[in-house]
Amino acid sequence: MQWTSILAIYALFWxxxxxxxxxxxxxxxxxxxxxxxxxxxxSAPGNFRPGKLVVRATLVAMVLTTIYVLNYVYGWIGIDDIRIFPEPPARGS
Incomplete structure (x- = not known):
């Protein structure tokens, strides 16, 4: 996986x-x-702290991106593992 792809995935997670x-x-x-x-x-917030939000979002995004990249490299969970619907029956049989 290229580093630009990892950066884009990180940005989405962030x-x-x-x-x-x-x-x-x-x-x-x-x-x-x-x-x-x-x-x-x-309903207006009285104690909104954007700095705290940025730190929390950065940490969560780092963890999620790390898990995503490790799953991509090692293949822990693939498309066959999350298939919800069964294969359709073959035609003509």
Whole structure:
């Protein structure tokens, strides 16, 4: 596998991880006891920390990319292992 392919797979895993991890650890102003700005949505985050999100997404993406590349190299799980539907019967028999 080429390093550019690994980099592209890492980028996909990073974006997916960032979106999945986005709601974890975020609290609203009401939960934190902070005053809201007039016109602010009730669900607006009061403690959003993008740096923490970047670190978490980077770690998760590194682990997932490593597992993906190792599976590609060693072939632990192949297409035959995840086949859900049985082979269709042969025609004419």
């Amino acid at each position: 974006v997916m991880s960032a979106f999945v991890l986005l709601p974890f650890g975020v609290r609203t102003h009401d939960e934190l006891g902070i005053d809201k700005v007039p016109g602010q949505a009730d």
